[in-house]
Amino acid sequence: MSEAAIKIEAVTKIYQGGFKALDTVDLTVPRGAIYGLLGPNGAGKSTLINILGGLVNKTEGKASVWGFDIDENPRNAKASIGIVNQEITFDPFFTPAETLDIQAGMYAVPRAKRRTMELLRAVHLEDKARAYSRTLSGGMKRRLMVAKAMVHSPPVLVLDEPTAGVDIDLRQQLWEYVRELHASGITVVLTTHYLEEAEELCDRIAIINHGKVIADQPTRELVNMAQEKAVVVTVEKDIETLPAQSCFEKVEKVDRNTMTITYRKDKVNAGEVLTALGEAGHTIIDVTTREADLEDVFLNLTREKASA
Numbered sequence: 020m021s022e023a024a025i026k027i028e029a030v031t032k033i034y035q036g037g038f039k040a041l042d043t044v045d046l047t048v049p050r051g052a053i054y055g056l057l058g059p060n061g062a063g064k065s066t067l068i069n070i071l072g073g074l075v076n077k078t079e080g081k082a083s084v085w086g087f088d089i090d091e092n093p094r095n096a097k098a099s100i101g102i103v104n105q106e107i108t109f110d111p112f113f114t115p116a117e118t119l120d121i122q123a124g125m126y127a128v129p130r131a132k133r134r135t136m137e138l139l140r141a142v143h144l145e146d147k148a149r150a151y152s153r154t155l156s157g158g159m160k161r162r163l164m165v166a167k168a169m170v171h172s173p174p175v176l177v178l179d180e181p182t183a184g185v186d187i188d189l190r191q192q193l194w195e196y197v198r199e200l201h202a203s204g205i206t207v208v209l210t211t212h213y214l215e216e217a218e219e220l221c222d223r224i225a226i227i228n229h230g231k232v233i234a235d236q237p238t239r240e241l242v243n244m245a246q247e248k249a250v251v252v253t254v255e256k257d258i259e260t261l262p263a264q265s266c267f268e269k270v271e272k273v274d275r276n277t278m279t280i281t282y283r284k285d286k287v288n289a290g291e292v293l294t295a296l297g298e299a300g301h302t303i304i305d306v307t308t309r310e311a312d313l314e315d316v317f318l319n320l321t322r323e324k325a326s327a
């Protein structure tokens with residue numbers, strides 16, 4: 020049996036009409052990871068997740084969940100994964116307890132093995148067990164969706180943009196819960212547009228763009244890949260013409276005597292940038308540097324691939 024939680028090998032998806040949403044995608048999600056799948060709108064993240072959940076048929080390639088091939092062993096593959104989709108989907112006239120019971124029935128979980136109250140406790144909805152689902156707040160509904168995806172106790176939980184459109188407090192609550200699930204041994208995959216959260220939460224991140232994987236690395240390595248750095252420099256005299264030293268990638272005026280100089284850290288260091296500025300006739304009175312974050316990595320990578 021494969022050791023990976025999810026293994027995707029050369030998966031391509033061409034939708035009817037000929038649109039290629041995924042182009043020979045290879046990805047391995049290690050067991051026990053919190054894995055982030057990042058990408059702009061339309062990159063192919065939901066397509067990939069829906070293939071794993073059996074909602075979309077891939078055109079080519081192989082995929083397995085917890086060692087079970089999704090074509091050869093679809094029942095076991097499906098039993099190994101819980102997916103929380105972007106849309107909130109449950110009948111508003113059922114109570115949370117009923118919603119989970121019905122879902123467990125759909126997965127043929129025997130009554131004696133159902134964990135309805137345990138799951139409601141885990142998502143802090145125990146006191147709402149008998150309330151109509153329609154009376155729940157947005158945050159409660161999202162937590163109920165997570166519980167619903169967990170009724171069959173899958174070892175892998177996939178959350179498709181769980182925090183899209185939710186406020187900061189609720190986002191924090193959801194992340195807290197994701198951390199709890201992960202601590203209890205569940206492999207978590209999440210797609211998000213919030214790069215800083217992926218950076219904070221995920222130990223490994225893949226970036227997908229136009230149906231292709233353009234990066235798949237431990238989070239720290241990915242952050243280190245950001246080659247562009249910037250120094251914000253205040254000089255003694257008003258800036259009349261912007262300096263154009265060869266080691267500067269870009270120079271922008273911030274105010275009359277402050278400018279931001281962008282450079283590539285694989286070519287020069289901050290000291291050399293400042294020396295070059297001095298040689299251009301500027302007397303420096305203040306300097307701050309800006310660390311690269313995932314946003315920079317993402318922009319650099321997508322720009323590089325676009326111009327490749």
Ligand SMILES: Nc1ncnc2c1ncn2[C@@H]1O[C@H](COP(=O)(O)OP(=O)(O)OP(=O)(O)O)[C@@H](O)[C@H]1O
Binds near residue numbers: 035058066
């Ligand atoms: N059923 C379909 N038929 C044709 N094209 C589709 C279909 N479903 C999705 N697509 C296209 O495939 C591409 C990838 O869509 P997908 O939903 O996988 O992207 P995504 O990365 O999840 O984006 P988002 O973050 O907006 O959800 C998009 O261009 C989309 O328009």
